[in-house]
Amino acid sequence: MKNIISKLNKAFESRxxxxxxxILSVNDSADFNTMKQLMDLTDGxxxxxxxxxxGLGYIQSTKQxxxxxxxxxYTITEEGQKAFKEHLNALEELIR
Amino acid sequence: MKNIISKLNKAFESRxxxxxxxILSVNDSADFNTMKQLMDLTDGxxxxxxxxxxGLGYIQSTKQxxxxxxxxxYTITEEGQKAFKEHLNALEELIR
Numbered sequence: 001m002k003n004i005i006s007k008l009n010k011a012f013e014s015r016x017x018x019x020x021x022x023i024l025s026v027n028d029s030a031d032f033n034t035m036k037q038l039m040d041l042t043d044g045x046x047x048x049x050x051x052x053x054x055g056l057g058y059i060q061s062t063k064q065x066x067x068x069x070x071x072x073x074y075t076i077t078e079e080g081q082k083a084f085k086e087h088l089n090a091l092e093e094l095i096r
Numbered sequence: 097m098k099n100i101i102s103k104l105n106k107a108f109e110s111r112x113x114x115x116x117x118x119i120l121s122v123n124d125s126a127d128f129n130t131m132k133q134l135m136d137l138t139d140g141x142x143x144x145x146x147x148x149x150x151g152l153g154y155i156q157s158t159k160q161x162x163x164x165x166x167x168x169x170y171t172i173t174e175e176g177q178k179a180f181k182e183h184l185n186a187l188e189e190l191i192r
Contacts, residue, residue, distance in 0.1 A: 003134070003135060003136040004115055004118070004119075004134050004135060005111045005112065005114065005115040005135050006136070008111040008114065008115075010111065013109055013110055013111060014109055015101045015104040015106065015109060016101065018101065018104065018187070018190060018191075019100055019101040019190065022100070022190045022191050023100075025191075038099070038100050039099060039100060039101050040099040040102070088191055091114070091187070094114060094115065094118045095114075095118050095121075095184055
């Protein structure tokens with residue numbers, strides 16, 4: 001019996017991870033504060049999910065200073081784009 | 097700024113919960129063992145997710161004996177159908 005949920009990626013289980021990957025799939029990049037506002041999150045909550053996705057190689061960050069303020073911008077990697085697409089296909093297959 | 101993940105339902109975050117709701121959305125009912133095989137799960141893991149979804153009123157169970165063996169069958173409730181549909185719509189909106 002085919003396991004119907006095996007192709008769903010555990011890394012994208014949380015709503016916040018789905019939100020991050022969606023934002024970075026449709027934008028060239030997004031910075032920390034923009035994502036924080038878009039999903040109404042605390043710094044710590046967003047940071048932990050970003051760190052996990054970066055650790056998996058699905059997103060990457062660039063740190064810079066805007067004036068004297070540190071700013072971190074995120075982009076999706078090719079690997080992230082591929083994994084997220086597979087996850088969405090598996091979701092569609094499951095719910096059709 | 098509209099919170100883009102607020103309409104996603106936390107109760108359906110895990111792949112197993114998505115799997116259960118999908119199975120019960122496209123079948124009149126499904127019993128414990130069928131779902132266990134379809135998702136390759138342990139008894140305990142599946143039971144905890146079913147208990148949570150039942151507690152939320154999204155599914156309901158019927159216990160009976162087949163021969164001398166206890167058999168529990170699950171069906172989705174109207175409330176469950178509605179909540180799951182809203183979750184899927186929110187998912188589609190997020191990833192479009």
